[in-house]
Amino acid sequence: MNAEDVKGFFASRESLDMEQYLVLDYYLETVGEIETALAHFCSEQSTAQWKRVDVDEDFRPVHAARVIGLDVLGELEQLSYPVKHSESGKIHACRVTIAHPHCNFGPKLPNLLTAVCGEGTFFTPGVPVVKLMDIQFPDSYLAEFAGPKFGIEGLRDVLNAHNRPIFFGVVKPNIGLSPEEFAEIAYQSWLGGLDIAKDDEMLADVTWSSIDERSAFLGKARRKAEAETGDPKVYLANITDEVDSLIDKHDIAVRNGANALLINALPVGLSAVRMLSDYTQVPLIGHFPFIAAFSRMEKFGIHSKVMTKLQRLAGLDAIIMPGFGGRMMTPEEEVLENVEECTKPMGHIKPSLPVPGGSDSALTLQTVYEKVGSVDFGFVPGRGIFGHPMGPKAGAQSIRQAWEAIEQGIPLETYGESHPELQAMIDQAAKKQD
């Protein structure tokens, strides 16, 4: 590219009709001349050859991605990660804002992913290290997506649960129980005060626990628990499966009494989530397998909040995500960003319920609540309920007791004195520390 060519890939935000563009925020490390590398970066992700040989034309005014913001963070002695590459010259760390014309691909998730984290992003000469940090959509693009059908308020209405967190529990043992045994455990946890008993993300439709049989037992158990407690309850069935089976599995599970569905978003693909969200009449909740593989490195890959945003756009009513603390290996700032992405204004798209999780129990509820800073979250223990020394009903009770203590401003230790289920968790933790 010559200097004139390079110019075609830079523009001011003011000079563009921003309704026609997505705004992409990348961290990247350039090798060699910065502007040339960035022009290539835009070219490779949009119109890589912008004219025919011997034809006087230029596709860039309509189809080129353009740099609209550049912050050179500094020169680096070496790339942050060793990556084989073809260029030579000085290395610079940059934050770059790019306007990418969405007419190149349209309001379709697979084509969007191809454009913003495909070959153009990861195989540009002079840009061996890159992380997609954020993505923003104009309202005209968002208008093409339905988003969550229920959202936070819809989910609260289903459960008649307001002004408090939503209490999930991952039935454990996650793998190995018969459908009948599984249903009994879920039933106990509902009696103890759980809102939503869920399949583990690992447990779907398997020979030893088919979705048909499991959802039949769980549907029955749910109705029984609702009758006994007087509260609405949810059985969250994991229908993650091959995409051409998802609608079938949906129908079987819902017919049998599953009243919300779990889907592993990246393993089935975000587009399959969108399909399912368009189809279903029950809340759809996403789980996070696979995302860490491309989001954990600080300066390479795709930021997890981009995935949270896309999962919301695809229509998930709640998004289970790695939560707080060292256990889930995610910096606190990143967890908070993901929580915020669920509820930030996003055109007409409803907020999703953030469900930051990972080895939670009655003893971590206060911390999660304080960090989230609102009651609009889901709390999702597994062994913290189903490994409770007094059993799953007591496990669920301990969670509700912890919330009562928080609401009333009473220290857990004090509240535990009159609540043996909570006290048992306090004692268990003390024993482990010995």
Next chain:
Amino acid sequence: MNAEDVKGFFASRESLDMEQYLVLDYYLETVGEIETALAHFCSEQSTAQWKRVDVDEDFRPVHAARVIGLDVLGELEQLSYPVKHSESGKIHACRVTIAHPHCNFGPKLPNLLTAVCGEGTFFTPGVPVVKLMDIQFPDSYLAEFAGPKFGIEGLRDVLNAHNRPIFFGVVKPNIGLSPEEFAEIAYQSWLGGLDIAKDDEMLADVTWSSIDERSAFLGKARRKAEAETGDPKVYLANITDEVDSLIDKHDIAVRNGANALLINALPVGLSAVRMLSDYTQVPLIGHFPFIAAFSRMEKFGIHSKVMTKLQRLAGLDAIIMPGFGGRMMTPEEEVLENVEECTKPMGHIKPSLPVPGGSDSALTLQTVYEKVGSVDFGFVPGRGIFGHPMGPKAGAQSIRQAWEAIEQGIPLETYGESHPELQAMIDQAAKKQD
């Protein structure tokens, strides 16, 4: 976990019925006691709580993933990448082989991905850094997958192209041409000797070039080129789209004369690829967007060859992948591993055609051929054909001339003297070096 618990997650290969297990090979870095970290690693990806409270049972014999091989590579002063985590102690780099019981999830790609690169893999206490390096399937598991319908031989039969590479070309300009202009360029390239003219992975069904209109023009142009050259030709249409539109897009494109289909495997999801492969009666060819985001780091994420293997399992007849040289930022060994994964014995699954690509032209053909070490590959230039100074027909001719020279053992420079289209590429390269 106590010492006895840990033992339940180790086994010898000989003690297991290996038809019941996938074999997973991980690189990982442990913090603290190695065996404990590995037991957690197995537990988290399989049965995370293997018994109910107060029930005398143990799900591990059937459902636990088990370490069947361990090679401690050495102690590290620090993790290879900074990752927030919860454990403390010495750090060790390990290669670990794990037997994972496939009855936990069954022969379903989304559930397989959840099990082997989901929460268990990336969120195990004491294992903050991990890369899934390889995966092997027993024949009984492979038997549940159809694999490619055509494979290399089927694709050769369609094209009547034997004993030589298959010559692809990515029509450029990739973004911006009208369907009619696009068809004219593809037509020229077919006349010049191209086997397969393809849509760019970025170009699918868009307002300014609908798949319906484009495939109609291209289908017509293809038949005309076939009549004029007497050779079969392929128009490879990119039908990447939302998964619930894929079958429609397939039908439209094929009805109009597209006789092979391109799909961006990870953006639509591997499961959608499998669905499409089951459905289609034309060859299905995959492209690689998104894979680099989780495969480029040497010691974190998922090795690209795992994705090559899964794409083959999902039924792709040809797999476009990052090719040789610094331009595509992939170590040569990794490119070769990916090429080999396409054709390695894999139960009854047919071989896929490897298509290592990236800024190729007549001048890189010999190198690619020598590195692959066989004629069983696809060669896929873009600008090397469509940016040829004498136009796309000459561009395609230059590729075929380069192959003639290679076949006859004549140096390109010599062969160029009597072949102006090849000579033009040689001259262009010489000019760039000045």
